[in-house]
Amino acid sequence: MGSGLFYGFDHVNLTQLLNSFLLPMLVSPILAVLLGIVLFKLFHFLRLDNKQLNKDCICGPVFKPIVQVEQTHSLGSNLVQQPNLTSTMYIDTQENCQNLVTPIHLSISKSLDRLHIGSAIAICFARGLNDTPKLVALLIAAKMLDQSHAVVFIAIIMGVGGLLFARKVAQTMSQRITQIDHASGLVANLITASLVLFASKFGLPVSTTHVAVGAIAGVGASSKRIDWSALRNVLLSWVVTLPFAAGIAWLSMWVFL
Template sequence: MILILLFLSACFLAYSNGANDNFKGVATLFGSGTTNFKKAIGWATATTFSGSVAAIFLANELVKNFSGKGLVPDDLITVPIFAISIALGAAITVFIATKIGMPISTTHSLVGALFGAGVMAVGMQFNFDKLIDKFLFPLIISPLMAAVVSLLVYIIFRFFRKRLGVTKTTNLNIHKKQTPSIPSMNMDNTINLKTSKSIEATLEQTIETYEGQILGLSSQKVLDSLHYLSAGIVSFARGLNDTPKIIGLLVIINAIDIKWSMIIIAIIMALGGLINAKKVGVTMSKKITPMNSGQGFTANLVTGLLVTTASFHGMPVSTTHVSVGSIFGIGTATKKANLKMVSKILLSWLLTLPMAAIVSGLLYKLLETLS
């Protein structure tokens, strides 16, 4: 029974992770108007699933890190209620954030849950040094690094774009608006219906495109293709980086074969993204900064490279933190960043770790009492 509860807890965490995280890789595709929401989430689902499958062969170090090994005594790692407390504490935190549209980090939630359940179980025997070095340090540094790198890369790309003679054109998304018919009574008791049409366009409906050629090809088509590719890289990297963190909770007690675990978790993550990703997707796509396809491509490229590099080195960085940092870096370069929304996101990040820690700690005590 306890193993079934552990499995269901890991599945709930996987679903919450997919709902909050799956759209982040393709947020710039939707935000820049390169594609619509349906196509963007479809591309995200396919590439994230591919990354999850690749994690079977490429991300064993992350599985070990998120089993809790080295943070708490080895005998505690094999206790099922410890893993259940971590999974549920992180899942509840991520799910609540998803429902209110805040893009928080599953990694951050797991670290908080590890801390809460670990301290509740062993007190001062918890390895605080490893928590800081292996977990907190990468989580703090990664969004700052992403913001700086994306800003610099965007400036470099903009320089070469101008040297190649590629220019930007702003197009207004103009549409006709018809006012309701207004009846009027004539002297001879006949009725006239008067309607009027007007043309509407707002700054929010502007679309920036690129004019010119790169190696004899349309610059806009080349950029759109690269943008799709970069979004796929980010989603692939997220699947590669996040799936092992959830699997680590199952592998520690050999509840299920690692390969089957990753496939099951990958499927459930995909379902979470398809069903519950809309609110977080809109926040990431529309509310941090307006962007065009070139800016979106730059942010995705930086995010994908940083997260993939971190995965190969076993560093548990947050795709959320890196992605938001990259988008904010672009907004800083263009001076269009929505600082109010960024402040709300930062506040949600600050609350993530303590909330997950409190929930997982209380769950551990409750399960320990009942067992």
């Protein structure tokens, strides 16, 4: 916008800007908040909240002591031994599960950790699908790189930037806005990946970070553990960066042209 406004309002398609950019950016985090509230309540209703997850072990079926069973055949009958297997499955603590002789012993927290990794991969894919084209478009429009080289270049730079400067942002999102546990983190990840992928399907550029913050805020509000002051600071940063970016772009056009 800032670069276009340097040449005047006639060079900015305000209708396209509103419908294709501003509305998706505004609606997507609000929708993420609503989904976060609803899905977290659903997890709580299904007893998948953190209290239930303190019982970390699924075990069963349970083998009882070997019993003798009489078998009858043409030559008479005899006694055979076989295990007495019940079909009951238990959700309990690790300590109690270890005291049972069971063929199945599954840790809920470790399984959720694997799901978290899968949901994180989904977010990375969604972000690459939605964010990379925005930057590729700038490079192509500036005639700096072709499409293939631009994608590779941006992937490398985004990876390096994530390794160098992502820690503070991650701490804000995972610890300051709200304290995320297994259930809330998984809900927020799945909402973020789904909404960004859905927007990408229709060619709508949205902010993965905005959607993720919306999902985290919805989960935090539903669990009543949200830090409103931290969330307010994040929202203020969103409001400030847009006019600042436009102003810097306008000023850069004035200096270099």
